[in-house]
Amino acid sequence: MADAAIAMTGPRGAKPKKALSPRNIMLYGILILVCVYYLLPLYVMVMTSLKGMPEVRLGNIFSPPVEITFEPWVKAWATACTGLNCDGLSRGFWNSVLITVPSVILSIIIASVNGYALINWKFKGSEVFFTILIFGSFIPYQIMLYPIVILLREAGIYGTLGGLVIVHTIFGMPILTLLFRNYFSSIPEELFKAARVDGAGFWGIYFRIMLPMSLPIFVVALILQVTGIWNDFLFGVVFTKPDLYPMTVQLNNIVNSVQGVKEYNVNMAATLLTGLVPLIVYFVSGKLFVRGIAAGAVKG
Amino acid sequence: MGNSIEVKDLTLNFGSVSVLKNMNLDVKEGEFVVLLGPSGCGKSTLLNCLAGLLDITDGQIWIKGKNVTWAEPSERGIGMVFQSYALYPQMTVRGNLSFGLKNAKVPQPEIDKRIARAAEILQIQPLLDRKPAALSGGQRQRVAIGRALVRDVDVFLFDEPLSNLDAKLRSELRVEIKRLHNQLGNTMVYVTHDQIEALTLADRIAVMKGGVIQQLAGPQEIYNRPSNLFVAGFIGSPSMNFLSGKTVDGGKTFVFGDHRIDLAGYDGGAVLERDQAILGVRPEHVTVSSSAPAGPSIPAVVEIDENLGADSLLWLKAGTKDICVRVPVEGRLPAGTKVHLGLDIAKASLFDTKTEQRI
Amino acid sequence: MSVTSEAERGRITSADRPRAGWRRNISAKIAAIPMIATTLVVFVGGTIWTVVYSFTDSKLLPRLRWVGLDQYDRLWSNSRWLVSIENLLFYGVMSLIFTVVMGFILAVLMDQKIRYEDTFRTIMLYPFALSFIVTGLVWQWILNPDFGVQGIVRSWGWESFTFDPLHSPETVLYGLLIAGLWQGTGFVMCLMLAGLRGIDEDIWKAARVDGIPTWKTYVVVIIPMMRAVFVTTLVIVASGIIRLYDLVVAMTSGGPGGNASQVPAMYVYDYMFQAQNLGQGFAASTMMLLSVLIVLIPWAYLEFGGKKHG
Numbered sequence: 001m002a003d004a005a006i007a008m009t010g011p012r013g014a015k016p017k018k019a020l021s022p023r024n025i026m027l028y029g030i031l032i033l034v035c036v037y038y039l040l041p042l043y044v045m046v047m048t049s050l051k052g053m054p055e056v057r058l059g060n061i062f063s064p065p066v067e068i069t070f071e072p073w074v075k076a077w078a079t080a081c082t083g084l085n086c087d088g089l090s091r092g093f094w095n096s097v098l099i100t101v102p103s104v105i106l107s108i109i110i111a112s113v114n115g116y117a118l119i120n121w122k123f124k125g126s127e128v129f130f131t132i133l134i135f136g137s138f139i140p141y142q143i144m145l146y147p148i149v150i151l152l153r154e155a156g157i158y159g160t161l162g163g164l165v166i167v168h169t170i171f172g173m174p175i176l177t178l179l180f181r182n183y184f185s186s187i188p189e190e191l192f193k194a195a196r197v198d199g200a201g202f203w204g205i206y207f208r209i210m211l212p213m214s215l216p217i218f219v220v221a222l223i224l225q226v227t228g229i230w231n232d233f234l235f236g237v238v239f240t241k242p243d244l245y246p247m248t249v250q251l252n253n254i255v256n257s258v259q260g261v262k263e264y265n266v267n268m269a270a271t272l273l274t275g276l277v278p279l280i281v282y283f284v285s286g287k288l289f290v291r292g293i294a295a296g297a298v299k300g
Numbered sequence: 301m302g303n304s305i306e307v308k309d310l311t312l313n314f315g316s317v318s319v320l321k322n323m324n325l326d327v328k329e330g331e332f333v334v335l336l337g338p339s340g341c342g343k344s345t346l347l348n349c350l351a352g353l354l355d356i357t358d359g360q361i362w363i364k365g366k367n368v369t370w371a372e373p374s375e376r377g378i379g380m381v382f383q384s385y386a387l388y389p390q391m392t393v394r395g396n397l398s399f400g401l402k403n404a405k406v407p408q409p410e411i412d413k414r415i416a417r418a419a420e421i422l423q424i425q426p427l428l429d430r431k432p433a434a435l436s437g438g439q440r441q442r443v444a445i446g447r448a449l450v451r452d453v454d455v456f457l458f459d460e461p462l463s464n465l466d467a468k469l470r471s472e473l474r475v476e477i478k479r480l481h482n483q484l485g486n487t488m489v490y491v492t493h494d495q496i497e498a499l500t501l502a503d504r505i506a507v508m509k510g511g512v513i514q515q516l517a518g519p520q521e522i523y524n525r526p527s528n529l530f531v532a533g534f535i536g537s538p539s540m541n542f543l544s545g546k547t548v549d550g551g552k553t554f555v556f557g558d559h560r561i562d563l564a565g566y567d568g569g570a571v572l573e574r575d576q577a578i579l580g581v582r583p584e585h586v587t588v589s590s591s592a593p594a595g596p597s598i599p600a601v602v603e604i605d606e607n608l609g610a611d612s613l614l615w616l617k618a619g620t621k622d623i624c625v626r627v628p629v630e631g632r633l634p635a636g637t638k639v640h641l642g643l644d645i646a647k648a649s650l651f652d653t654k655t656e657q658r659i
Numbered sequence: 660m661s662v663t664s665e666a667e668r669g670r671i672t673s674a675d676r677p678r679a680g681w682r683r684n685i686s687a688k689i690a691a692i693p694m695i696a697t698t699l700v701v702f703v704g705g706t707i708w709t710v711v712y713s714f715t716d717s718k719l720l721p722r723l724r725w726v727g728l729d730q731y732d733r734l735w736s737n738s739r740w741l742v743s744i745e746n747l748l749f750y751g752v753m754s755l756i757f758t759v760v761m762g763f764i765l766a767v768l769m770d771q772k773i774r775y776e777d778t779f780r781t782i783m784l785y786p787f788a789l790s791f792i793v794t795g796l797v798w799q800w801i802l803n804p805d806f807g808v809q810g811i812v813r814s815w816g817w818e819s820f821t822f823d824p825l826h827s828p829e830t831v832l833y834g835l836l837i838a839g840l841w842q843g844t845g846f847v848m849c850l851m852l853a854g855l856r857g858i859d860e861d862i863w864k865a866a867r868v869d870g871i872p873t874w875k876t877y878v879v880v881i882i883p884m885m886r887a888v889f890v891t892t893l894v895i896v897a898s899g900i901i902r903l904y905d906l907v908v909a910m911t912s913g914g915p916g917g918n919a920s921q922v923p924a925m926y927v928y929d930y931m932f933q934a935q936n937l938g939q940g941f942a943a944s945t946m947m948l949l950s951v952l953i954v955l956i957p958w959a960y961l962e963f964g965g966k967k968h969g
Contacts, residue, residue, distance in 0.1 A: 110694070194380065202686035234904055
């Protein structure tokens with residue numbers, strides 16, 4: 001669609017008749033240079049993680065490994081030590097899975113119903129709650145941390161995965177609700193009216209009409225939440241105990257632990273492993289990811 | 301024949317904004333009533349209130365002798381057709397038609413029967429297993445009408461159903477809706493801002509403005525005897541010519557500038573003497589002659605001649621006043637021609653300037 | 660003839676409507692309970708709670724013994740807090756300027772109907788999918804003085820070359836900036852690109868007919884038209900900067916030299932959960948809230964204040 005739109009309009013600069021005009025050389029030159037800067041860290045991570053420690057000490061970080069070894073990966077996954085134990089990142093990985101899956105599902109269910117109710121079933125004060133919700137997304141988490149600790153402690157779920165799931169659901173609510181609300185508002189209201197004349201109620205319209213029409217936005221929300229929750233550090237530290245730490249926290253503890261000899265190759269393998277889930281989500285999802293992050297910028 | 305729809309003292313406020321004001325409207329059984337007005341006049345709002353899609357602030361709504369003021373839309377015995385068709389995109393045409401019936405727990409054989417009948421009436425049998433996206437605009441609107449049809453209800457509500465279609469399709473479907481009404485004999489309430497649709501379809505037209513029905517009457521009555529200045533100006537294209545002046549001689553003569561116009565034959569109430577009055581004459585009720593007639597007439601100069609094909613519009617200047625006249629194409633005159641205008645008083649309307657009501 | 664009672668026929672006033680009040684839209688209200696609870700209990704309640712307790716001398720546990728503004732006095736005379744604020748201001752201003760300027764320039768380059776746009780965008784945006792921890796650790800490794808950039812340049816023979824931002828209090832913030840910009844610029848570029856694409860194509864045609872050079876069209880016409888995009892971007896980026904925490908933890912843990920790269924979020928965490936001095940943590944987080952409000956209220960006023968029901 002974008003291509004067609006651009007092709008139609010001449011004014012976007014001269015048509016590149018010559019592939020190698022000075023303008024094009026400059027343009028692509030700069031873009032390629034920028035891309036090298038962006039790709040460098042990924043390259044360094046991969047290269048370092050495939051070298052043995054002696055090679056890391058001798059060579060430079062940009063040179064490819066002379067002898068490829070997967071040992072750092074194995075070690076990072078299974079035996080790397082945090083301060084407390086030495087069973088590698090695998091523990092953090094599974095913790096992150098156990099945190100991310102229910103958090104994503106719960107937050108998307110609640111936020112999509114919120115968005116639907118806010119658009120089609122406005123009740124007195126519903127807009128006020130939404131405004132507070134959006135304001136809440138800008139308030140620094142720090143100011144709400146301790147009250148939540150108290151609430152979770154009172155509920156007996158402080159320091160459990162369940163508690164952390166609730167925290168993620170709460171803090172994912174503003175952006176997701178905005179996302180769903182904006183999407184549902186783009187669905188013609190007459191469709192909703194027609195369904196009411198057809199005798200469908202709150203849940204009937206949600207499940208039979210809205211949900212089947214909104215699968216793309218559910219995918220966007222899924223991407224947003226999987227990467228967001230997987231990448232979280234602060235909530236993981238505050239609301240769980242060491243043996244339930246998510247992967248990011250455990251990664252930081254492994255790499256920045258003061259004891260022992262620094263094993264940079266293992267560290268990079270661990271870093272890469274932690275970044276792998278969001279990276280896969282990112283590369284698979286493509287343009288939907290862009291749509292998700294742009295949602296924050298869409299005005300309500 | 302009883303009343304199919306009765307609106308009693310209906311009031312609707314959005315916060316402090318009053319959208320519908322103490323409205324009363326009776327629609328007879330089998331009648332085709334068109335709600336006509338400019339955007340923001342409350343016509344769609346009234347329709348949504350009838351459908352139960354908006355909760356009203358005060359008053360009552362009765363449909364088929366039942367007080368449905370608090371009833372859910374699906375319980376009111378109405379079918380509704382929307383401007384944007386509002387077809388469920390993920391369902392086939394058949395799914396769209398059966399959705400309401402399934403919600404109402406109508407048994408499957410009955411559903412099949414009703415869909416078959418609706419499809420036959422609307423000639424959409426070949427489309428039943430397609431998705432809405434695979435249909436043209438006209439086909440979509442047919443399906444949308446079908447959705448109202450299968451509900452087997454007596455009252456159809458149309459919310460600007462033809463506005464999204466191009467001119468040609470619009471006139472085709474207009475005829476089709478008329479035919480449907482003749483065939484089914486349902487009560488129909490139809491919202492539009494298009495006066496051609498209103499004049500062609502309606503048994504009665506309710507012209508609305510500012511949440512109030514200005515006039516409720518048959519199309520000819522509305523066109524010939526508009527009850528106030530707004531209705532007079534809103535109906536008819538080009539708009540009625542309005543001449544400001546006063547009435548003298550005990551109401552026998554209308555004075556406009558230096559011109560005296562005899563009001564003999566005026567079809568209305570007692571004119572009396574008024575300091576301020578407005579005489580409204582439609583473009584086709586003004587006669588143009590090149591030589592001065594015997595009685596008093598208004599001299600004018602042709603400014604523009606608009607050829608419409610079947611007839612022609614002359615835009616004239618009488619002093620400083622712009623006047624439009626509809627003439628047959630043979631009666632076209634070049635710009636600059638000096639003419640004399642005569643008014644058909646029997647078809648004119650006289651309004652009180654202060655109350656804006658027809659006299 | 661159906662007979663209807665006088666009462667039934669009578670007018671209905673809003674006072675005796677059965678569906679009036681809380682029972683209307685009952686399903687919608689039940690469905691909205693999580694949202695209502697979150698906004699009222701957590702966002703409003705939690706914020707007020709913390710602000711109130713910032714006026715107490717809570718230590719290990721919160722308690723309501725009022726000490727007025729003592730916590731704030733102590734906060735603003737604590738050198739660690741002052742350094743945090745200075746750091747945040749410096750990092751924030753630099754980061755805002757660079758991300759917005761670079762993001763816009765990159766977006767303009769991307770908007771020249773280039774080939775492989777998707778590939779370029781994918782590469783520029785992928786860091787945004789990574790956590791700050793991963794970002795911080797990678798750049799910590801690249802900036803490693805022995806094996807990273809400095810080590811390599813020295814191994815080429817330039818023995819005196821020094822590039823070790825993370826281990827010097829004067830330069831540590833630049834080290835953080837390099838990583839922060841790498842992570843966030845692609846995101847800003849995407850927002851800006853969306854803004855550019857949202858501009859009416861006819862504007863470009865008009866500018867071309869008027870003979871205005873492309874660069875000038877951007878400066879004189881396009882940038883003013885993108886005011887809303889710029890403001891929104893600034894607000895999103897700024898509110899993210901105020902929360903800056905993970906990146907510092909991963910790259911420097913607040914060091915070197917104890918607190919050269921301290922930030923307010925770290926101060927709050929340490930006093931709340933490590934030093935068991937809740938009152939200080941509450942006061943510091945209240946100050947963070949205040950700084951966000953200073954950014955947010957004028958923005959909200961500009962964006963939503965003027966056009967109610969719009």
